[in-house]
Amino acid sequence: xxxxxxxxxxAAPVLACIGLLAVWQVASLALKNDSFxxxxxxxxxxxxxxxxxxxxxNILASLRRMTIGFGIAVLVSIPxxxxxxxxxxxxxxxxxxxxxxxxxxxxxxxPIVMLWLGVGDITKTLVxxxxxxxxxxxxxxxxxxxxxxxxxWSGAAMGLSPLQRLVRIVLPAALPEILTGCRTGLVLALITxxxxxxxxxQSGAGNILFNALDMGQYDTVYAMIIIVGAMGICLDAVFExxxxxxxxxxxxxxxxxxxxx
Amino acid sequence: MRNWRLFGRFLAKLVPLMEDIRQTGCVTFAxxxxxxxxxxxxxxSSEWVRPVTSQKPASAIIEIDRVSQVFQTSARREHLALSDxxxxxxxxxxxxxxxPSGCGKSTLLYIVGGFVSPTSGxxxxxxxxxxxxxxxxxxxxxxFALFPWKTVLGNVMYGPRQQGVxxxxxxxxxxxxxxxxxxxxxxxxxxxxxxxxxxxxxxxxRTLAYHPEVLLMDEPFGALDAHTRTRLQNDLLNIWERDRxxxxxxxxxxxxxxxxxxxVVMMSKSPGRIREVIDIxxxxxxxxxxxxxxxxxxKYVVDIERMFDESDEAGSLS
Numbered sequence: 001x002x003x004x005x006x007x008x009x010x011a012a013p014v015l016a017c018i019g020l021l022a023v024w025q026v027a028s029l030a031l032k033n034d035s036f037x038x039x040x041x042x043x044x045x046x047x048x049x050x051x052x053x054x055x056x057x058n059i060l061a062s063l064r065r066m067t068i069g070f071g072i073a074v075l076v077s078i079p080x081x082x083x084x085x086x087x088x089x090x091x092x093x094x095x096x097x098x099x100x101x102x103x104x105x106x107x108x109x110x111p112i113v114m115l116w117l118g119v120g121d122i123t124k125t126l127v128x129x130x131x132x133x134x135x136x137x138x139x140x141x142x143x144x145x146x147x148x149x150x151x152x153w154s155g156a157a158m159g160l161s162p163l164q165r166l167v168r169i170v171l172p173a174a175l176p177e178i179l180t181g182c183r184t185g186l187v188l189a190l191i192t193x194x195x196x197x198x199x200x201x202q203s204g205a206g207n208i209l210f211n212a213l214d215m216g217q218y219d220t221v222y223a224m225i226i227i228v229g230a231m232g233i234c235l236d237a238v239f240e241x242x243x244x245x246x247x248x249x250x251x252x253x254x255x256x257x258x259x260x261x
Numbered sequence: 262m263r264n265w266r267l268f269g270r271f272l273a274k275l276v277p278l279m280e281d282i283r284q285t286g287c288v289t290f291a292x293x294x295x296x297x298x299x300x301x302x303x304x305x306s307s308e309w310v311r312p313v314t315s316q317k318p319a320s321a322i323i324e325i326d327r328v329s330q331v332f333q334t335s336a337r338r339e340h341l342a343l344s345d346x347x348x349x350x351x352x353x354x355x356x357x358x359x360x361p362s363g364c365g366k367s368t369l370l371y372i373v374g375g376f377v378s379p380t381s382g383x384x385x386x387x388x389x390x391x392x393x394x395x396x397x398x399x400x401x402x403x404x405f406a407l408f409p410w411k412t413v414l415g416n417v418m419y420g421p422r423q424q425g426v427x428x429x430x431x432x433x434x435x436x437x438x439x440x441x442x443x444x445x446x447x448x449x450x451x452x453x454x455x456x457x458x459x460x461x462x463x464x465x466x467r468t469l470a471y472h473p474e475v476l477l478m479d480e481p482f483g484a485l486d487a488h489t490r491t492r493l494q495n496d497l498l499n500i501w502e503r504d505r506x507x508x509x510x511x512x513x514x515x516x517x518x519x520x521x522x523x524x525v526v527m528m529s530k531s532p533g534r535i536r537e538v539i540d541i542x543x544x545x546x547x548x549x550x551x552x553x554x555x556x557x558x559x560k561y562v563v564d565i566e567r568m569f570d571e572s573d574e575a576g577s578l579s
Binding site: 151153156160172173247248249 | 371374375376393394395396398399400402404406407408409410411419420423424451452453467468471473
């Protein structure tokens with residue numbers, strides 16, 4: 001049996017979604033604008049998109065690029081961030097570089113990258129990679145920096161070499177912080193995925209959305225927005241499951257059921 | 262006339278200082294060397310500075326040889342944390358380093374551990390100059406420094422596994438150690454689920470697990486409440502009585518130092534120097550309830566506290 005407060009907690013996100021859709025429905029009916037379909041019309045359009053082979057291939061291609069970009073970014077950024085956190089020399093070298101790249105919207109780099117690498121998968125994956133890297137590097141860096149010196153000394157006394165200490169003490173100790181960075185990175189990957197496809201319109205979920213807009217199929221536009229949003233929520237929920245499992249040992253902390261970052 | 266006035270000031274300062282030491286174990290006054298020939302020599306020093314009285318010929322395990330440590334506090338300022346420390350620690354001895362906060366006693370321990378390199382001088386372990394840390398010297402820190410992602414068992418097994426002990430063997434040894442420190446039943450708990458005293462028991466077991474020849478304890482009970490502290494002191498003594506490992510124990514508590522040690526090394530601060538080395542000639546095994554009533558124990562405590570007071574007095578008057 002769940003307590004009443006637990007039921008409320010479970011039901012709250014669902015109620016919020018229903019509330020949003022209801023407001024949408026009412027607003028759309030009131031405005032009677034062709035470019036603003038009702039929520040029910042948009043939701044009805046979803047099976048059409050997901051049933052269409054072409055669209056499905058496009059969406060899967062998007063997800064593939066996102067997965068590759070995210071994966072490579074995580075594999076590169078975590079070691080780099082950890083090294084920066086434990087070595088002042090490495091941090092001094094990379095910090096200025098990252099400071100320059102950080103505030104630049106990664107989509108703004110698209111035109112330049114397209115000139116060099118074309119409008120294909122490589123360009124889009126690279127932009128996703130850039131978008132994900134920075135928060136992961138930053139959080140890995142902060143996490144590694146915060147590792148207690150005495151914990152490393154304890155490891156050193158047991159005979160761990162500097163590299164072993166980095167992999168077997170700094171990495172697990174910084175893991176909660178690293179995964180926070182990865183979670184932000186995941187959401188950014190989804191955002192950059194769509195933006196990259198808006199700019200280099202060739203294939204992908206972003207492309208479907210903009211093609212529909214060009215052709216005035218507004219219910220498809222809104223349906224795509226719902227699909228992208230749902231993908232974000234699912235990815236985040238799965239990641240949060242994994243994260244919670246990996247860092248069960250760390251302090252319990254207040255957490256929103258959904259991420260809106 | 263002047264002498265009387267001085268004596269009056271001495272008394273006025275003595276009372277709050279005694280309170281200070283009792284409560285916090287540290288001295289809030291800056292200690293500086295007595296100058297102008299005013300060095301205060303405690304009148305009864307001959308009574309407690311005795312020759313070493315152990316029966317078997319003790320062999321030196323750690324030799325600290327003219328160690329100095331300078332810290333760069335800012336671009337141009339340097340702080341002399343340790344000045345010309347020489348000390349020999351005999352095998353199997355329980356030696357406490359006692360001093361006010363900021364006297365460099367922990368730094369000295371870190372140098373012996375090989376975690377910090379001295380600015381000058383050297384430390385030798387069994388004749389070999391220490392250049393880094395190693396499993397022959399096991400630290401126990403005030404901050405516990407447990408691996409939070411490992412369970413109690415995982416923490417204790419970590420050292421033996423690193424040393425190449427087979428998993429089932431390491432587990433059996435670790436379980437025995439966990440029982441010895443009184444944590445049977447908590448093997449699968451994570452550090453965050455334990456109280457401070459329990460964490461320090463795990464830290465002790467974790468260090469004992471890889472069989473260091475010397476235990477380096479850095480104010481290990483400093484973060485614990487008085488009751489837990491007392492219990493851990495008793496337990497540490499019981500564990501120590503079994504195999505009499507060499508222990509270097511840093512503390513700012515006079516009671517703790519006298520209760521546990523064979524030898525108390527008193528340090529003064531700014532710069533950190535050894536003031537006095539006092540042999541604690543009390544029978545072992547020591548039991549708290551007997552010892553607290555023992556006039557010899559009480560005298561050690563009172564004499565050492567007085568020495569700290571007098572050194573402060575000398576510093577502030579000169």
